[in-house]
Amino acid sequence: MPRSEPKSHGLMPMFINAIPAIGAVAGLFLAWEAYVLISGISPTTLPAPSRVVAQTVEHRAALATNTLATIRATVFGFATSLTAAFLFSVLIDFYGPLRRALFPVLIITQTLPLVAIAPLIVLWFGFGLTPKIMLVALVTFFPMLVALVEGYRSTSKDLEDLLVSMNAPRHKIFLMARLPSALPYFFAGLRISITYAVVAAIFAEYAGAVQGLGIYILNAKNNFRPDLVLAAVLVSSTLTLALFGAIVLIQRLSTPWTRLEGDKAK
Amino acid sequence: MSGVHLEMRGVRKRFDALNVLADVTLSVHPGEFVSVLGPSGTGKSTILKLLTGALKPDSGEILLNGKPLSESKRPFAFMPQRDALMPWRKIIDNATLGLEVQGVKRAKARQRVAPLFAEFGLEGFEQHYPAQLSGGMRQRAALMRTIAQDKAMLLLDEPFGALDALTRTQMQHWLQSMREKHGWTVLLITHDVREAVLLSDRIYLLTGRPARMKQEISVPLPRPRGSVPSPEASAIESDILKTLLQPKAHKA
Numbered sequence: 286m287p288r289s290e291p292k293s294h295g296l297m298p299m300f301i302n303a304i305p306a307i308g309a310v311a312g313l314f315l316a317w318e319a320y321v322l323i324s325g326i327s328p329t330t331l332p333a334p335s336r337v338v339a340q341t342v343e344h345r346a347a348l349a350t351n352t353l354a355t356i357r358a359t360v361f362g363f364a365t366s367l368t369a370a371f372l373f374s375v376l377i378d379f380y381g382p383l384r385r386a387l388f389p390v391l392i393i394t395q396t397l398p399l400v401a402i403a404p405l406i407v408l409w410f411g412f413g414l415t416p417k418i419m420l421v422a423l424v425t426f427f428p429m430l431v432a433l434v435e436g437y438r439s440t441s442k443d444l445e446d447l448l449v450s451m452n453a454p455r456h457k458i459f460l461m462a463r464l465p466s467a468l469p470y471f472f473a474g475l476r477i478s479i480t481y482a483v484v485a486a487i488f489a490e491y492a493g494a495v496q497g498l499g500i501y502i503l504n505a506k507n508n509f510r511p512d513l514v515l516a517a518v519l520v521s522s523t524l525t526l527a528l529f530g531a532i533v534l535i536q537r538l539s540t541p542w543t544r545l546e547g548d549k550a551k
Numbered sequence: 552m553s554g555v556h557l558e559m560r561g562v563r564k565r566f567d568a569l570n571v572l573a574d575v576t577l578s579v580h581p582g583e584f585v586s587v588l589g590p591s592g593t594g595k596s597t598i599l600k601l602l603t604g605a606l607k608p609d610s611g612e613i614l615l616n617g618k619p620l621s622e623s624k625r626p627f628a629f630m631p632q633r634d635a636l637m638p639w640r641k642i643i644d645n646a647t648l649g650l651e652v653q654g655v656k657r658a659k660a661r662q663r664v665a666p667l668f669a670e671f672g673l674e675g676f677e678q679h680y681p682a683q684l685s686g687g688m689r690q691r692a693a694l695m696r697t698i699a700q701d702k703a704m705l706l707l708d709e710p711f712g713a714l715d716a717l718t719r720t721q722m723q724h725w726l727q728s729m730r731e732k733h734g735w736t737v738l739l740i741t742h743d744v745r746e747a748v749l750l751s752d753r754i755y756l757l758t759g760r761p762a763r764m765k766q767e768i769s770v771p772l773p774r775p776r777g778s779v780p781s782p783e784a785s786a787i788e789s790d791i792l793k794t795l796l797q798p799k800a801h802k803a
């Protein structure tokens with residue numbers, strides 16, 4: 286008889302699964318390093334990975350301050366968009382026609398090119414935090430709203446009928462069945478949106494900011510320092526991966542049953 | 552559980568183009584075990600959904616102790632055809648669902664359902680998720696969730712339909728003994744002739760499209776009924792099979 290608690294996720298198997306990917310990335314960097322060494326190309330055109338890493342370490346203080354600014358914009362923007370997406374998703378779930386009224390408008394917001402919108406928002410709202418939050422929210426709000434709304438709709442009819450048979454009022458059906466049913470959709474949306482969020486924050490900073498990786502990249506480019514551009518890229522990729530990893534971890538801890546179902550399907 | 556008398560009279564239901572129930576008339580008296588038996592797709596689950604409030608009848612009457620169903624609080628505990636356990640709730644928290652809906656605090660509800668686990672053969676599985684249980688255990692958990700609501704009448708929709716033959720037979724006898732002990736009033740939906748004869752006081756045969764109550768059959772056999780059907784039980788079974796398999800030509 287199975288008496289085991291849901292297994293805690295093994296970090297070791299995760300690592301073993303990652304070996305091919307790590308190998309591929311390492312191979313790519315080795316080839317790059319070798320090319321720069323052999324061709325003798327100037328570092329102001331293509332710096333070697335070793336130089337990028339060395340510059341990252343050397344400029345760590347400046348990078349850290351700017352990264353912090355980017356993290357602040359990402360987190361505030363994402364939090365704003367999550368809160369708004371959740372509120373609207375609940376409204377839509379309880380009042381269907383709202384969906385038909387809102388979705389066309391929201392789909393249009395998703396067709397606006399970021400290159401055009403970012404400078405405009407900075408022009409209207411200045412170099413502070415507000416335009417960054419707005420841009421991050423603009424990019425992530427709709428995917429999160431869709432994920433939640435679709436998630437609610439994925440609730441099994443059997444579960445709803447069961448709750449109706451128990452005389453559950455609508456809000457209890459939402460809390461007990463629809464909201465938990467949406468969790469896998471929510472996390473899928475979260476994983477995609479967090480990568481958009483970082484990119485959007487950097488884009489907003491690029492269009493004009495006092496601090497942040499975006500403005501750091503712009504300055505490095507204007508000073509003909511591709512090594513520092515790439516140093517900032519290295520930091521922002523690491524940041525995105527860390528946020529992505531954090532979400533995967535939160536998902537695993539907060540929805541242990543989904544892994545059990547996966548085990549069964551194998 | 553206090554007794555309740557259920558009556559459905561001339562109930563009809565159609566889904567747009569599909570006319571499902573043409574005339575459903577049945578009654579369940581306090582303490583009785585009644586089955587509705589019929590082939591898949593005839594509208595058996597639809598009958599229960601009319602009782603639980605998931606669907607509304609197009610016409611006909613549903614009476615509880617002589618009063619229309621809509622005027623009274625539903626006295627039913629419903630077990631759906633698929634177990635409908637919530638995958639994100641542990642077994643104990645699935646069992647407390649009905650009580651929680653009624654507003655009982657979770658800790659209190661857990662205390663109330665805890666003693667049921669031994670009786671349902673689920674002791675030690677309180678903290679498991681549904682995905683960790685076998686099919687038979689899941690059905691017992693779903694039945695436990697139904698019982699825990701402490702309602703006057705159980706509505707069971709093919710509770711063992713998804714199980715393998717051996718487990719199903721075990722579960723049928725287990726249900727029989729539980730029923731003997733607790734005296735539940737039950738309306739059971741099934742397509743299994745032997746199951747209906749083993750468990751019921753009365754059986755309604757539902758056939759045709761749209762479906763009607765074709766026949767009402769009493770099963771006046773002593774209890775407990777054995778795992779090998781008695782000659783009397785076998786005779787009732789073959790009568791029912793004959794009726795169900797009869798070519799419907801002469802009715803048209």
Ligand SMILES: Nc1ncnc2c1ncn2[C@@H]1O[C@H](COP(=O)(O)OP(=O)(O)O)[C@@H](O)[C@H]1O
Pocket residue numbers: 566569571590591592593594595596597598
């Ligand atoms: N909500 C619904 N909308 C449309 N058709 C339905 C609905 N529910 C059931 N049906 C149809 O009604 C018929 C009877 O269904 P059901 O009551 O589930 O039968 P049974 O439980 O006897 O197998 C089936 O043909 C089914 O496809």
Ligand SMILES: [Mg+2]
Pocket residue numbers: 592595596597632708709
């Ligand atoms: Mg059915």
